[in-house]
Amino acid sequence: MFSVSVISCQEKKDQFPDNALGIYKGDLIIMSTKGKQTIPMEFHLQKTDSVHKFKYVLVYNGSPRNYTLIEKNKEKGIFEVDENNGIVLPTKYVDNILYSFFEVQGNFLSSRLHFKKDTLNFEILFTKTKNKVTSGGLSKEIPTVYGYPISTVQKAILKKQK
Template sequence: MKNLIICCFLFIVSLSYAQETTKSFPEDFLGIYKGELNITTERGNQKIPMEFHLLKTDSIHKFHYKLVYNNNPRNYTLIVKNKEKVGFEIDENNGIILPTHYNQNVLYSFFEVQGNFLSTRLDFSTSNTVMFEILFSRLQNKTTTGGISKDVPEVFGYPITVFQKAKLVLTND
């Protein structure tokens, strides 16, 4: 009987740990996050202070989305386009609007600007932390391989020349 009680207790405890808390993006991740941005290029490494602000606005479909690099703010707006399909846009508030997708606690965006290809990633998987990343490739550096027969497709590669990474921690500001 004692073993049955212990087994039942362990089963109930394991069920409580197995249940995942479903968080809603962006509402459950609002706040000001701060840290240091590490920039790696062919010329070396650089570190600068960085902040990410994700805050409410008066509209239920828009959020303040601010990136601050070395005390220089870039004020954007995160727009909920289709929450069921986790579709968003980042409006740079200057006529530029970037398509953005949220999947498994990560906000992704790919875009091309002035002959450069950029990939952005904001990972909200760890509590009170955002892992921020931008990868940068010049389109002129595109490599081409494959294509030697109809069974082998031509493949284009884009060598990454700039890495930007930051661990940003939620503050009480």
Template sequence: MKKIFLSILFLGVVNLSFTQENTIKFPNNVLGVYKGDLKINNSKGSQIIPMEFHIKKTDSLHKFDYIIIYNNSPRNYTLVVKDKEKGIFEIDENNGIILPAKLSDNTLYSFFEVQGNFLSSRLNFTSNFLNFEILFTATKNKIKTGGTSKEIPLVYGFPISTVQKATLLKQ
């Protein structure tokens, strides 16, 4: 009987935790400052640099300060809410560059090409921290496979050359 009670209690706690994580209302419930270390892995090796992420209200209901700080050097962007219900956002670099972004399950995704390179970014928000990730590949390094018949299509693969990851704690 004691084991059954403990099992039910455990499942209840897990369910409560899961429910709380899924009820985050982006971006309002993730506002704040996040800090930690960014780990960068590429062909040259690995390095760790200090990183911060700030997301703050502005005077506009649909715009938020979206600041990424690498090694004490800030990049001041604006997060623009285009269609909150559909999870459609933009990251405005405030220089004419606007990147589309998609929110799904508390994770903000963006995928873009610049100067012959593909970048994929993923920011996963929880109540206490942010998991940050950027994947990088050069388009010139694409590999071609398949395409040997009508049933097997031609596929282009892009080897990932750089991975940037951080777990940033909400301050």
């Protein structure tokens, strides 16, 4: 009986976001049409006093952006990132990766945070919606497809601090 309860507690502890709590640091590499830039970056994921809310802080070049990660349905991997200014972004957690896809001011952004044992692989893809390219649509069997050329890629491998 005791071993069953220990296993049950262990499984809960090993679920996201509890298994990813911590402070991660490294360099963000920004590759765009303007060239390549590197800036220091941090990501903080920490508990709050609320059971289903976590501090979700992105720090770029020493400037923090304080957000809140909200569990909506942990079992289905449904979360939200609340920017604490009226903007709330839906996110999806699958296989240790937190995904988000959104449009703002004529731009599409896709974010991907891949949590590993001691690292976080962070990635944002950016494109302008006005740069849409159209192909296909030549017949009923071939649908029209809209593509969006990516203009900026932001990538970082952040190491979890002890």
